[in-house]
Amino acid sequence: DQQVKQNSPSLSVQEGRISILNCDYTNSMFDYFLWYKKYPAEGPTFLISISSIKDKNEDGRFTVFLNKSAKHLSLHIVPSQPGDSAVYFCAASVNAGNMLTFGGGTRLMVKP
Amino acid sequence: DAGVIQSPRHEVTEMGQEVTLRCKPISGHNSLFWYRQTMMRGLELLIYFNNNVPIDDSGMPEDRFSAKMPNASFSTLKIQPSEPRDSAVYFCASRRAGPYTQYFGPGTRLTVL
Secondary structure, eight states, rough: SSEEEESSSSSEEESSSSEEEEEOOOOTTEEEEEEEOOTTTOEEEEEEEEEOSSEEEEEEEEEEEETTTEEEEEEEEESSOOOGGGGEEEEETTOOSSSEEEOOOOEEEEEE | OOOOEESSEEEETTOOOOOEEEOOOOOOOOOOEEEETTTEEEEEEEEETTTTEEETTTOOOTTEEEEEEETTTEEEEEEEEEEEGEEEEEEEEEEESSSOEEEEEOOOOEEEE
């Protein structure tokens, strides 16, 4: 039973446009959400996070939106750059605790 | 500051052999995590330690897997005996106390023939 799902395995976007990556969760106890980016042959790298007391968090080109009623979060990258091409994982935890549950990942390809 | 260090980066072994994966967390981090990434199951938590003590090992697939953390700067994940279905990328991650981000190592790609 997947508690965190990323339903789009891949996404292709033109450079300069917006990339929107989506994530759905089923466990209503999740209260802390993170996005990680992963390049081939490297470990996941933290990108941005959001607490359930917020509905938006922004860091430069990256913005995460949280819709608790829909149990949905999204990551917006504006503008997209070729260097953003990677696999993006969303993750969730209870009480901002140690145990992260990851989604299956979305492969983003940004075309020049 | 060095990140999480894992060794070896690649391991190829034959079924039935013992495999030991090693991890050095970031200095000052008191939580350490072992993850496994496979095509079928994605990225899943195997076990984590707080202050060198195993807290939750519910993700360890079976008794063939064991993990230790003898001190704050070193941890091992051992598979004995190894099987082809153990082939995966194994990641180690660490973080400071509190609701802080986990930092991942580069991973060990294990292939069991």
